[in-house]
Amino acid sequence: MTAALALTDLRKTYDNGFTALKGINLSVQQGDFYALLGANGAGKSTTIGIVSSLVNKTSGTVSIFGYDLDTQRELAKAQIGLVPQEFNFNVFEPVGEILINQGGYYGIERTIATDRAEKLLKQLGLWEKRKEQARTLSGGMKRRLMIARALVHEPRLLILDDPTAGVDIEIRRSMWEFLTDLNESGITIILTTHYLEEAESLCRNIGIIDQGQLIENTSMKSLLSRLDTETYVFDLVEPIDQIQEMGACHFELRDPTTLEVSYHKQDFSLNQIFAFLNQQGLQVASMRNKTNRLEQLFIDLVEGNKA
Amino acid sequence: MNAQQKWTAYYTILIREVLRFSRIWIQTILPPVITTALYFIIFGNLIGPAIGEMHGFTYMEFIVPGLIMMAVITNSYANVVSSFYGSKFQGNIAEMLVSPVPNWIILAGFVSGGIARGMAVGAAVTMVSLIFSKLYIEHLFVMFTIGLLTSTLFSLAGLINGVYAKSFDDISIVPTFVLTPLTYLGGVFYSISMLPEIWQKISLLNPVLYMVNGFRYGVLGIADIPIWISYLIILGFIALLASFSMYLLNRGIGTRS
Numbered sequence: 001m002t003a004a005l006a007l008t009d010l011r012k013t014y015d016n017g018f019t020a021l022k023g024i025n026l027s028v029q030q031g032d033f034y035a036l037l038g039a040n041g042a043g044k045s046t047t048i049g050i051v052s053s054l055v056n057k058t059s060g061t062v063s064i065f066g067y068d069l070d071t072q073r074e075l076a077k078a079q080i081g082l083v084p085q086e087f088n089f090n091v092f093e094p095v096g097e098i099l100i101n102q103g104g105y106y107g108i109e110r111t112i113a114t115d116r117a118e119k120l121l122k123q124l125g126l127w128e129k130r131k132e133q134a135r136t137l138s139g140g141m142k143r144r145l146m147i148a149r150a151l152v153h154e155p156r157l158l159i160l161d162d163p164t165a166g167v168d169i170e171i172r173r174s175m176w177e178f179l180t181d182l183n184e185s186g187i188t189i190i191l192t193t194h195y196l197e198e199a200e201s202l203c204r205n206i207g208i209i210d211q212g213q214l215i216e217n218t219s220m221k222s223l224l225s226r227l228d229t230e231t232y233v234f235d236l237v238e239p240i241d242q243i244q245e246m247g248a249c250h251f252e253l254r255d256p257t258t259l260e261v262s263y264h265k266q267d268f269s270l271n272q273i274f275a276f277l278n279q280q281g282l283q284v285a286s287m288r289n290k291t292n293r294l295e296q297l298f299i300d301l302v303e304g305n306k307a
Numbered sequence: 308m309n310a311q312q313k314w315t316a317y318y319t320i321l322i323r324e325v326l327r328f329s330r331i332w333i334q335t336i337l338p339p340v341i342t343t344a345l346y347f348i349i350f351g352n353l354i355g356p357a358i359g360e361m362h363g364f365t366y367m368e369f370i371v372p373g374l375i376m377m378a379v380i381t382n383s384y385a386n387v388v389s390s391f392y393g394s395k396f397q398g399n400i401a402e403m404l405v406s407p408v409p410n411w412i413i414l415a416g417f418v419s420g421g422i423a424r425g426m427a428v429g430a431a432v433t434m435v436s437l438i439f440s441k442l443y444i445e446h447l448f449v450m451f452t453i454g455l456l457t458s459t460l461f462s463l464a465g466l467i468n469g470v471y472a473k474s475f476d477d478i479s480i481v482p483t484f485v486l487t488p489l490t491y492l493g494g495v496f497y498s499i500s501m502l503p504e505i506w507q508k509i510s511l512l513n514p515v516l517y518m519v520n521g522f523r524y525g526v527l528g529i530a531d532i533p534i535w536i537s538y539l540i541i542l543g544f545i546a547l548l549a550s551f552s553m554y555l556l557n558r559g560i561g562t563r564s
Contacts (some may be wrong), residue, residue, distance in 0.1 A: 016564065052405045055564050074407035082405050086399030097326075099498050104319025105406035107312020149402070 002066040003027045004157050004188035005051065010060035012046050012212075019114045020046040022212040023060070026189060028205070030065070030156075033183045035199035035220070037298060038209035044192045045085065047209065048161050052082045065156060078106060081155030083146045085162045091135035095126060095145060098134060099152045113152060120148040124178070127140035140171040147175070157188045164198060176202060196298060200224070210302050231262040231290040232270075237283040246276050260290060308407050316408040317416050324420025328386055328427075333385070336428055339378045343432045345376050347439040351494065361498055362529045372496030372523040376457060378432045380490055380515065381482065383425030383458040384465040387417050388478045389467030400562060410556035414466065414549070421462025422455065429454055443527050449534060450525025456541045457518040461486075463548035470552075470561035475504055489515045494523075499531045545550045 010024040014133060020043050028034045035293060036217055038044045051062055053069070062069040067076035089098050096117055103113025121127040124144040137145060143163060150158060160179070164172045172195075179202060183189050193199050199206065199220075208216040216223065239256030249263040259282075266292030277284060308316065328335040347367065355366030364370065370406065382563035403413050436442060444450060464481075472478045493515030499507050510516055511532075523535030524530035530537070 049564070053563070054401055054404055056559050071372075074409070077405065077407040078308075080405065082401075084398075084401065086398060088401050090394070090397055090399045092330075093323075097323075101319050101323050102402055102406070104322075105316050105403050105408045107308045107315045107407070109315055110319075 001030055004030045004065055005190065005297055006061075006062075006063040007047070007051075008061045008204065008303070010047065010050060010062065011058045012043075012050060012055065013058045020057075020212055021050075021060075023212050024168060024209070024212075026207055026214055026217060028188065029184060030188055031183070032188055032205055033179075033203045034188075034190045035203035035206040036190055036195070037199060037206065038192075039302060041142070042209045043212045044209055045161060048082070048084075048159055048190075048192065052080055052159060053077060078153070079156045081150035081153065081158045082149045083158070083163050085158040085165065087142050087146065089134050089142075089145065089149065092133055094131050095134055096121065096130035096204065098145065099149055102149045103152045108153055116152050116154070117148070124148050140167045143167050143171075144175070147178070151182075157190070158182065159190045161192050162194060163191070164193065164195060172198070208298065208301055216301055229264055231260065232287050233284045233290050234259045234261060234277070234284045237285045240282065243280065243282075246273070249273065249276075271289070308409070313412055314397055315410070316406075317412045317419075320403070320408075320413065320416025321419045321423070324386070324390060324417065325423050327390060328420070328424045331466060335382070335424060339382055339401045339428050340431045340435055343374050343378055344438075346370070346433050347436065351439055364525075364529075365440070365558050367525075368443070368527065370435045370496055371440050371442065371497075372526040373493075373519050374517050375432050375436065375526075376454070377490050377495050379425040379429040379454055379458050380461045381486065382428040383421040383461040384468075384482060384486060386424040387421040387462045387465030388469045388472070388482075390420060391417055391466055392472045392475070392478050395469070395472070395562065396475075404562060410553060414463075414552050414556060417466055418459060418462040421459045421465055425458035425462065426454065429458075437486070444525070445528035446525045448525075450522060453518060453521040453525055453537065453541070456538075457522070457546065460518075460541055460545050460548065463545065463552055466552050467548065467555065470555045472561075489513055492516075494519045494531065514544060517541065 005026070005028040006210070007026040009026050010021050010026075012021040013019045024043070024047060036044055036047070044056045046055055051064070051069070053073075062076070064076040064079045067079065069076045093101070096114075097118035099120065100110060100113045103116060104110065108116070113300070117130075119131055124147060126137075126141060126144055126148065129141065133144060134142065137252040143166075147160070149165065159223075163179075164175055167175065176198065179189060179191075191199065191203060203220055206216065206218065206220050207214055233254075236257045236259055240253070240259075241256070243251050243253060245251065245261065247267075249261065250269050252262075254260055263273065350370055351367035355370075358366045360366070391400070433442065468478060468481050482528070492510065493513050494510070499510045499516065502510060517532055517537040517540040520530040520532045521534055524534050524537070
């Protein structure tokens with residue numbers, strides 16, 4: 001099957017001499033929900049900029065659903081919907097017009113674009129605001145407007161550059177649901193985000209860019225399986241003063257009702273730990289991961305690349 | 308994109324541009340009308356009778372075509388430079404750049420928006436001139452085509468300024484220090500036959516002179532320059548600026564990093 005996005009030896013050196021990309025090779029399959037992660041300045045936005053034609057590449061090739069961005073530019077561009085990091089609509093234009101105009105740039109007739117705009121604005125909870133200038137929208141509404149605008153021409157590949165930045169948790173969750181539904185409907189999604197929890201819960205595959213290079217490109221499951229240490233925090237029902245050790249499993253009492261447990265996955269299982277706690281007469285009210293697992297891996301990989 | 312889709316894209320940009328300047332008509336249409344009315348009152352009504360006839364017309368009648376052209380030139384330019392730079396400043400130029408719309412349609416859309424405002428203001432100023440003077444139309448085709456072509460030329464110039472502009476200062480420098488002097492010295496208020504010979508020759512280097520005289524020929528049937536030279540100069544500049552604009556858009560200068 002043709003890849004939704006294929007980058008071959010993509011390089012970019014800016015006029016000031018800064019090399020942002022040092023030969024990126026990447027293939028994102030059709031229907032994938034792909035996370036592209038990297039620290040600030042790693043090269044994510046440059047990569048997205050090149051794919052969406054906002055940045056001129058120095059060399060390499062970009063293919064979108066088999067259409068070469070250099071030689072089949074119009075066809076390639078028609079496949080993409082872009083949700084950039086910064087708000088970049090005309091804040092003085094009414095919300096509905098922003099969507100209808102965007103459809104127009106893709107050659108979609110006004111009547112059809114109007115119908116699609118209505119559907120998207122209703123789906124994203126913006127229909128009541130359709131006649132208001134975009135500057136009157138809240139931050140969360142502006143984010144949703146950008147998503148609606150990117151979808152009005154029904155792209156096959158949706159690229160979202162940190163789409164939930166500055167959005168409250170409730171709206172973020174509803175956006176996750178919306179994006180999951182989109183992906184399930186067949187749209188390939190590439191997501192960059194600073195919320196690694198977002199990438200972990202939404203994406204099937206992941207690429208990590210560091211210093212202009214793709215240092216990881218694998219499935220989320222495979223990446224997370226590499227994390228050999230787990231740390232859980234248990235909230236105890238009854239307070240305790242101390243706890244016995246259990247071999248190489250490390251217990252740390254944060255406060256009388258909060259117990260932190262760290263262990264190597266190959267040495268222990270959660271069942272063994274629960275059995276041990278039962279033996280000690282301890283009851284667990286709730287538990288959670290101490291840190292985001294992907295965050296830990298991300299830091300390890302980027303640190304490893306620097307070393 | 309097929310021809311129908313390209314037409315839709317062009318039409319979208321044009322409608323967007325027309326709506327933009329129409330929504331803020333108090334800033335875009337009204338000021339040039341008031342300014343030109345003041346010119347008519349001061350130069351035409353108050354000072355004009357002291358100057359006497361120019362080529363067989365009253366001074367008021369003589370300056371009407373020049374003032375209409377001045378309004379067309381400044382407003383065509385201002386519309387495109389402010390709209391294009393505004394799109395860059397807010398980032399919404401990206402809406403077009405990520406889409407499959409070809410650069411020549413982006414150019415045509417912005418330029419058509421400039422023409423729409425230039426012609427709208429030109430028409431409004433012409434209406435105002437009827438309060439002060441009789442309007443002659445000696446050569447309707449010449450009057451219309453010179454107005455349209457001049458508007459096209461300055462819309463293109465506005466786009467180039469918008470491409471290079473990096474701040475709001477940059478979009479006012481050219482109109483203030485280049486466009487206004489060229490327009491005022493382009494024969495709006497006088498015939499170059501009134502100037503000493505050396506200044507007549509220097510005036511011929513001013514492209515605005517050919518536009519004002521071409522338009523005056525269409526309205527009054529008189530001109531300091533043969534009409535075919537006016538057409539030649541205007542069309543030559545249009546070809547030059549359109550080619551340069553396409554080069555800038557294709558290379559992504561000022562729009563892509």
